[in-house]
Amino acid sequence: MMSMNSKQPFSIHPMLHEPKYNPLHSSSEALRRACLPAPSLQGNIFSGFDETLLQRAEALAAVDIQKSHPFKPDATYHTMTTMTSMTCTPTPSSGHLHHPSVLTAHHHHHHHPGHHQSSQGLDGDLLDHLTPSGMSLGGMPGSDLCPSASHNAHAAHMSAMNHMQQQHHHQQSINMHPHGLAHGLPHGSMGGHGGEPEPDPRELESFAERFKQRRIKLGVTQADVGSALANLKIPGVGCLSQSTICRFESLTLSHNNMVALKPILEAWLEEAERAQREKMSKPEIFNGGDKKRKRTSIAAPEKRSLEAYFAVQPRPSSEKIAAIAEKLDLKKNVVRVWFCNQRQKQKRMKFSAAH
Protein backbone atom coordinates (compact mmCIF):
# COMPACT_ATOMS: atom_id res chain seq x y z
CA MET A 1 0.00 0.00 0.00
CA MET A 2 2.72 2.28 0.03
CA SER A 3 4.17 1.94 -3.23
CA MET A 4 2.55 4.75 -4.76
CA ASN A 5 5.63 6.59 -4.81
CA SER A 6 6.87 4.78 -7.58
CA LYS A 7 7.22 7.50 -9.76
CA GLN A 8 10.37 7.64 -11.19
CA PRO A 9 11.48 10.87 -11.92
CA PHE A 10 12.79 11.03 -15.20
CA SER A 11 12.53 12.54 -18.21
CA ILE A 12 13.33 10.03 -20.43
CA HIS A 13 10.84 8.27 -22.23
CA PRO A 14 8.97 5.59 -20.83
CA MET A 15 11.02 2.99 -22.25
CA LEU A 16 14.26 4.50 -21.87
CA HIS A 17 14.93 4.13 -18.39
CA GLU A 18 17.66 2.15 -17.35
CA PRO A 19 17.22 -0.58 -15.01
CA LYS A 20 19.91 0.60 -12.85
CA TYR A 21 18.46 3.56 -11.41
CA ASN A 22 15.27 2.19 -10.74
CA PRO A 23 14.77 2.22 -7.12
CA LEU A 24 11.34 1.12 -6.89
CA HIS A 25 10.95 -2.22 -5.66
CA SER A 26 11.20 -3.23 -2.27
CA SER A 27 14.34 -1.46 -1.84
CA SER A 28 12.53 1.72 -1.54
CA GLU A 29 10.84 0.60 1.52
CA ALA A 30 14.00 -0.40 3.07
CA LEU A 31 15.48 2.86 2.25
CA ARG A 32 12.67 4.78 3.54
CA ARG A 33 12.90 3.02 6.74
CA ALA A 34 16.45 3.86 6.92
CA CYS A 35 15.56 7.44 6.79
CA LEU A 36 12.88 7.43 9.28
CA PRO A 37 13.25 9.49 12.28
CA ALA A 38 11.55 7.28 14.69
CA PRO A 39 13.52 4.24 15.16
CA SER A 40 11.35 2.40 17.44
CA LEU A 41 8.48 2.48 15.16
CA GLN A 42 10.06 1.56 12.05
CA GLY A 43 9.47 -2.02 11.97
CA ASN A 44 5.81 -1.99 11.89
CA ILE A 45 4.66 1.23 10.70
CA PHE A 46 4.17 0.35 7.23
CA SER A 47 2.96 -3.02 7.81
CA GLY A 48 -0.49 -2.34 8.47
CA PHE A 49 -1.78 -1.29 11.70
CA ASP A 50 -1.71 2.28 11.38
CA GLU A 51 -3.81 3.25 14.19
CA THR A 52 -1.87 1.63 16.84
CA LEU A 53 1.20 2.89 15.38
CA LEU A 54 -0.14 6.27 15.09
CA GLN A 55 -0.77 6.40 18.69
CA ARG A 56 2.67 5.27 19.36
CA ALA A 57 4.10 7.78 17.06
CA GLU A 58 2.18 10.36 18.75
CA ALA A 59 3.19 9.25 22.12
CA LEU A 60 6.69 9.24 21.05
CA ALA A 61 6.41 12.65 19.71
CA ALA A 62 4.76 13.87 22.80
CA VAL A 63 7.07 12.34 25.20
CA ASP A 64 9.40 15.05 25.77
CA ILE A 65 7.00 17.61 25.21
CA GLN A 66 4.92 18.22 28.03
CA LYS A 67 5.01 21.74 28.26
CA SER A 68 3.61 24.76 27.25
CA HIS A 69 5.60 27.32 25.86
CA PRO A 70 5.34 30.66 24.70
CA PHE A 71 6.15 30.45 21.19
CA LYS A 72 4.53 32.13 18.56
CA PRO A 73 4.78 30.56 15.34
CA ASP A 74 3.56 32.75 12.77
CA ALA A 75 4.64 36.03 12.15
CA THR A 76 6.82 34.78 9.80
CA TYR A 77 6.38 36.31 6.70
CA HIS A 78 6.09 39.72 5.62
CA THR A 79 6.83 39.56 2.15
CA MET A 80 7.84 42.76 0.98
CA THR A 81 10.23 42.26 -1.56
CA THR A 82 11.88 45.06 -2.91
CA MET A 83 12.54 44.83 -6.39
CA THR A 84 15.88 43.94 -7.11
CA SER A 85 16.10 43.71 -10.61
CA MET A 86 19.31 42.85 -11.68
CA THR A 87 20.24 40.93 -14.46
CA CYS A 88 19.35 37.79 -13.04
CA THR A 89 17.39 38.08 -10.10
CA PRO A 90 13.97 37.35 -10.72
CA THR A 91 12.16 40.35 -10.11
CA PRO A 92 9.18 40.05 -8.11
CA SER A 93 6.58 41.21 -10.26
CA SER A 94 3.71 41.69 -8.25
CA GLY A 95 4.40 41.00 -4.85
CA HIS A 96 6.95 38.67 -5.18
CA LEU A 97 8.24 36.45 -7.65
CA HIS A 98 6.74 34.50 -10.18
CA HIS A 99 8.51 31.91 -11.62
CA PRO A 100 10.02 28.80 -11.08
CA SER A 101 9.56 26.58 -13.63
CA VAL A 102 9.55 23.28 -14.21
CA LEU A 103 10.63 20.11 -15.05
CA THR A 104 7.85 18.08 -15.16
CA ALA A 105 8.43 14.67 -15.33
CA HIS A 106 5.63 12.86 -14.26
CA HIS A 107 4.03 10.76 -16.61
CA HIS A 108 3.32 7.64 -15.06
CA HIS A 109 3.24 8.22 -11.57
CA HIS A 110 0.94 9.63 -9.31
CA HIS A 111 -0.57 9.12 -6.16
CA HIS A 112 -3.91 8.78 -4.94
CA PRO A 113 -5.57 11.93 -4.61
CA GLY A 114 -8.14 11.49 -2.27
CA HIS A 115 -7.98 8.51 -0.28
CA HIS A 116 -4.95 6.87 0.50
CA GLN A 117 -4.84 6.13 3.96
CA SER A 118 -7.61 4.74 5.51
CA SER A 119 -6.92 4.70 9.01
CA GLN A 120 -7.78 7.82 10.50
CA GLY A 121 -7.63 6.97 13.94
CA LEU A 122 -5.52 9.82 14.36
CA ASP A 123 -7.74 12.59 14.32
CA GLY A 124 -8.69 11.90 17.73
CA ASP A 125 -5.98 10.10 19.43
CA LEU A 126 -2.96 11.39 17.98
CA LEU A 127 -3.90 14.88 17.99
CA ASP A 128 -5.20 14.78 21.42
CA HIS A 129 -2.12 13.64 22.94
CA LEU A 130 0.07 15.97 21.33
CA THR A 131 1.38 18.66 23.25
CA PRO A 132 2.71 21.41 21.36
CA SER A 133 5.06 22.48 23.62
CA GLY A 134 7.93 23.90 24.55
CA MET A 135 11.04 22.40 24.96
CA SER A 136 12.43 19.39 25.55
CA LEU A 137 15.19 18.37 23.85
CA GLY A 138 16.78 15.40 23.65
CA GLY A 139 16.36 15.52 20.17
CA MET A 140 18.79 17.09 18.18
CA PRO A 141 20.48 20.09 19.00
CA GLY A 142 22.14 21.44 16.24
CA SER A 143 24.81 19.90 14.69
CA ASP A 144 25.23 22.31 12.08
CA LEU A 145 28.32 22.93 10.56
CA CYS A 146 28.88 24.72 7.55
CA PRO A 147 31.06 27.46 7.00
CA SER A 148 29.25 28.89 4.38
CA ALA A 149 29.14 30.94 1.69
CA SER A 150 30.74 34.00 1.17
CA HIS A 151 30.70 35.83 -1.85
CA ASN A 152 33.92 36.50 -3.29
CA ALA A 153 34.36 38.45 -6.05
CA HIS A 154 35.83 37.25 -9.04
CA ALA A 155 34.08 35.50 -11.56
CA ALA A 156 34.43 34.56 -14.96
CA HIS A 157 31.86 34.82 -17.40
CA MET A 158 31.62 34.36 -20.88
CA SER A 159 29.39 34.92 -23.57
CA ALA A 160 27.66 32.96 -25.95
CA MET A 161 27.35 29.47 -26.71
CA ASN A 162 24.60 27.49 -27.75
CA HIS A 163 23.31 24.29 -27.50
CA MET A 164 20.12 23.25 -28.55
CA GLN A 165 18.00 21.06 -26.89
CA GLN A 166 14.50 21.03 -27.22
CA GLN A 167 11.60 19.11 -26.68
CA HIS A 168 8.14 19.83 -26.67
CA HIS A 169 6.30 17.30 -24.95
CA HIS A 170 4.17 18.55 -22.35
CA GLN A 171 5.31 16.21 -19.87
CA GLN A 172 8.65 17.03 -19.12
CA SER A 173 10.28 20.05 -19.73
CA ILE A 174 12.78 21.53 -17.69
CA ASN A 175 12.87 25.00 -17.55
CA MET A 176 14.85 26.93 -15.51
CA HIS A 177 14.07 30.03 -14.10
CA PRO A 178 11.81 32.74 -14.30
CA HIS A 179 12.22 35.17 -16.84
CA GLY A 180 12.00 33.96 -20.02
CA LEU A 181 13.01 30.71 -20.07
CA ALA A 182 11.93 28.04 -21.86
CA HIS A 183 12.79 24.71 -21.27
CA GLY A 184 15.53 22.98 -22.65
CA LEU A 185 16.11 19.72 -21.66
CA PRO A 186 19.20 17.95 -22.01
CA HIS A 187 19.61 14.53 -22.84
CA GLY A 188 17.57 12.80 -25.19
CA SER A 189 14.32 12.88 -23.94
CA MET A 190 11.95 13.13 -26.59
CA GLY A 191 11.81 12.62 -30.11
CA GLY A 192 14.47 10.17 -29.96
CA HIS A 193 17.53 11.77 -31.03
CA GLY A 194 20.79 11.62 -29.57
CA GLY A 195 21.09 14.54 -27.43
CA GLU A 196 22.79 14.09 -24.25
CA PRO A 197 23.00 10.59 -23.26
CA GLU A 198 23.88 9.44 -19.92
CA PRO A 199 21.40 9.64 -17.30
CA ASP A 200 23.92 7.74 -15.41
CA PRO A 201 24.05 8.47 -11.75
CA ARG A 202 27.64 7.55 -11.67
CA GLU A 203 28.54 10.07 -14.19
CA LEU A 204 26.49 12.69 -12.49
CA GLU A 205 28.19 12.09 -9.27
CA SER A 206 31.64 12.40 -10.63
CA PHE A 207 30.70 15.35 -12.70
CA ALA A 208 29.35 17.16 -9.69
CA GLU A 209 32.55 16.57 -7.90
CA ARG A 210 34.71 17.67 -10.76
CA PHE A 211 32.55 20.64 -11.25
CA LYS A 212 33.00 21.83 -7.74
CA GLN A 213 36.68 21.34 -7.86
CA ARG A 214 37.13 23.23 -11.07
CA ARG A 215 34.78 25.93 -9.99
CA ILE A 216 36.84 26.52 -6.91
CA LYS A 217 39.93 26.52 -8.95
CA LEU A 218 38.46 29.27 -11.02
CA GLY A 219 37.83 31.14 -7.88
CA VAL A 220 34.16 31.43 -8.41
CA THR A 221 31.50 31.06 -5.82
CA GLN A 222 28.32 29.09 -6.24
CA ALA A 223 26.44 32.33 -6.46
CA ASP A 224 28.74 33.56 -9.15
CA VAL A 225 28.11 30.50 -11.19
CA GLY A 226 24.42 30.95 -10.83
CA SER A 227 24.41 34.43 -12.15
CA ALA A 228 26.99 33.78 -14.76
CA LEU A 229 24.76 31.21 -16.31
CA ALA A 230 22.72 33.95 -17.75
CA ASN A 231 25.66 35.01 -19.72
CA LEU A 232 25.73 31.83 -21.54
CA LYS A 233 23.00 32.50 -23.83
CA ILE A 234 21.52 29.17 -23.80
CA PRO A 235 17.96 29.39 -24.86
CA GLY A 236 15.74 28.98 -21.99
CA VAL A 237 18.42 29.20 -19.47
CA GLY A 238 18.79 32.11 -17.22
CA CYS A 239 20.50 32.31 -13.95
CA LEU A 240 20.21 30.02 -11.01
CA SER A 241 20.61 30.65 -7.34
CA GLN A 242 23.47 29.77 -5.09
CA SER A 243 21.15 27.22 -3.52
CA THR A 244 20.68 25.35 -6.69
CA ILE A 245 24.35 25.30 -7.55
CA CYS A 246 25.08 24.12 -4.06
CA ARG A 247 22.50 21.43 -4.31
CA PHE A 248 23.83 20.34 -7.63
CA GLU A 249 27.30 19.96 -6.23
CA SER A 250 26.06 18.09 -3.26
CA LEU A 251 23.76 15.97 -5.32
CA THR A 252 20.75 17.00 -3.41
CA LEU A 253 18.59 17.63 -6.38
CA SER A 254 16.33 15.10 -7.95
CA HIS A 255 17.87 12.87 -10.50
CA ASN A 256 15.94 14.55 -13.23
CA ASN A 257 17.00 17.91 -12.13
CA MET A 258 20.62 16.85 -12.00
CA VAL A 259 20.44 15.47 -15.46
CA ALA A 260 18.86 18.61 -16.74
CA LEU A 261 21.35 20.92 -15.18
CA LYS A 262 24.45 19.02 -15.99
CA PRO A 263 24.88 20.07 -19.59
CA ILE A 264 24.26 23.64 -18.66
CA LEU A 265 26.80 23.72 -15.91
CA GLU A 266 29.16 21.81 -18.04
CA ALA A 267 28.86 24.42 -20.74
CA TRP A 268 29.46 27.15 -18.23
CA LEU A 269 32.50 25.47 -16.86
CA GLU A 270 34.08 25.11 -20.20
CA GLU A 271 33.37 28.63 -21.15
CA ALA A 272 34.62 29.94 -17.87
CA GLU A 273 37.87 28.11 -18.17
CA ARG A 274 38.30 29.22 -21.68
CA ALA A 275 37.58 32.79 -20.77
CA GLN A 276 39.93 32.72 -17.89
CA ARG A 277 42.61 31.50 -20.07
CA GLU A 278 42.56 34.44 -22.28
CA LYS A 279 41.38 37.30 -20.36
CA MET A 280 39.56 37.72 -17.26
CA SER A 281 36.74 39.87 -17.64
CA LYS A 282 35.09 41.51 -14.89
CA PRO A 283 33.11 39.82 -12.43
CA GLU A 284 29.66 41.01 -12.71
CA ILE A 285 29.03 41.50 -9.26
CA PHE A 286 25.79 42.85 -8.65
CA ASN A 287 24.73 43.41 -5.34
CA GLY A 288 21.87 45.03 -4.14
CA GLY A 289 19.15 43.87 -2.66
CA ASP A 290 16.96 44.34 0.04
CA LYS A 291 14.73 41.56 0.66
CA LYS A 292 12.52 41.24 3.56
CA ARG A 293 10.94 37.95 3.47
CA LYS A 294 10.95 36.20 6.75
CA ARG A 295 11.32 32.54 7.17
CA THR A 296 9.13 30.55 9.46
CA SER A 297 11.02 28.58 11.95
CA ILE A 298 9.39 25.52 13.34
CA ALA A 299 10.60 24.71 16.82
CA ALA A 300 12.15 21.38 17.59
CA PRO A 301 9.25 19.93 19.53
CA GLU A 302 6.81 20.77 16.82
CA LYS A 303 9.18 19.41 14.29
CA ARG A 304 9.39 16.17 16.11
CA SER A 305 5.67 15.88 16.20
CA LEU A 306 5.48 16.53 12.53
CA GLU A 307 8.03 13.87 11.90
CA ALA A 308 6.10 11.41 13.95
CA TYR A 309 2.99 12.12 11.97
CA PHE A 310 4.91 11.93 8.79
CA ALA A 311 6.22 8.53 9.65
CA VAL A 312 2.75 7.17 9.74
CA GLN A 313 1.08 9.30 7.24
CA PRO A 314 3.21 11.19 4.80
CA ARG A 315 0.23 12.49 3.00
CA PRO A 316 -2.31 13.73 5.43
CA SER A 317 -5.57 15.02 4.21
CA SER A 318 -6.44 18.59 4.36
CA GLU A 319 -8.49 18.07 7.44
CA LYS A 320 -5.74 16.29 9.14
CA ILE A 321 -3.32 18.96 8.26
CA ALA A 322 -5.63 21.47 9.76
CA ALA A 323 -5.93 19.44 12.91
CA ILE A 324 -2.22 19.01 13.20
CA ALA A 325 -1.70 22.65 12.57
CA GLU A 326 -4.01 23.51 15.33
CA LYS A 327 -2.43 21.17 17.76
CA LEU A 328 0.96 22.43 17.06
CA ASP A 329 -0.13 25.93 16.88
CA LEU A 330 1.16 26.44 13.45
CA LYS A 331 -0.50 27.80 10.44
CA LYS A 332 -2.14 25.27 8.27
CA ASN A 333 -0.20 26.30 5.28
CA VAL A 334 3.01 25.97 7.13
CA VAL A 335 2.13 22.42 8.00
CA ARG A 336 1.07 21.62 4.48
CA VAL A 337 4.26 22.97 3.04
CA TRP A 338 6.27 21.15 5.63
CA PHE A 339 4.78 17.87 4.52
CA CYS A 340 5.42 18.69 0.90
CA ASN A 341 9.01 19.53 1.56
CA GLN A 342 9.40 16.48 3.68
CA ARG A 343 8.18 14.28 0.89
CA GLN A 344 10.59 15.84 -1.52
CA LYS A 345 13.38 15.38 0.88
CA GLN A 346 12.60 11.78 1.47
CA LYS A 347 12.33 11.13 -2.15
CA ARG A 348 15.77 12.49 -2.73
CA MET A 349 17.20 10.57 0.13
CA LYS A 350 15.68 7.44 -1.11
CA PHE A 351 17.06 7.94 -4.50
CA SER A 352 20.52 8.77 -3.48
CA ALA A 353 20.62 5.97 -1.04
CA ALA A 354 19.73 3.69 -3.83
CA HIS A 355 22.72 4.70 -5.80
Next chain:
DNA sequence: ATGCATGAGAA
Protein backbone atom coordinates in the same frame (compact mmCIF):
# COMPACT_ATOMS: atom_id res chain seq x y z
C1' DA B 1 24.35 24.13 3.53
C1' DT B 2 19.46 23.96 4.48
C1' DG B 3 14.80 25.20 5.98
C1' DC B 4 10.55 27.06 4.55
C1' DA B 5 8.11 29.03 0.44
C1' DT B 6 6.29 29.94 -4.25
C1' DG B 7 4.34 28.71 -8.50
C1' DA B 8 3.58 26.11 -12.77
C1' DG B 9 1.82 22.14 -14.43
C1' DA B 10 -0.41 17.66 -13.85
C1' DA B 11 -3.77 14.80 -11.76
Next chain:
DNA sequence: TCTCATGCATA
Protein backbone atom coordinates in the same frame (compact mmCIF):
# COMPACT_ATOMS: atom_id res chain seq x y z
C1' DT C 1 -4.06 19.46 -4.16
C1' DC C 2 0.17 17.40 -5.11
C1' DT C 3 4.66 17.29 -7.28
C1' DC C 4 8.87 19.34 -8.79
C1' DA C 5 12.19 22.85 -9.65
C1' DT C 6 13.85 26.71 -7.47
C1' DG C 7 14.72 30.55 -4.54
C1' DC C 8 15.13 33.66 -0.38
C1' DA C 9 16.53 33.79 4.20
C1' DT C 10 19.22 31.96 7.60
C1' DA C 11 22.14 29.07 10.68
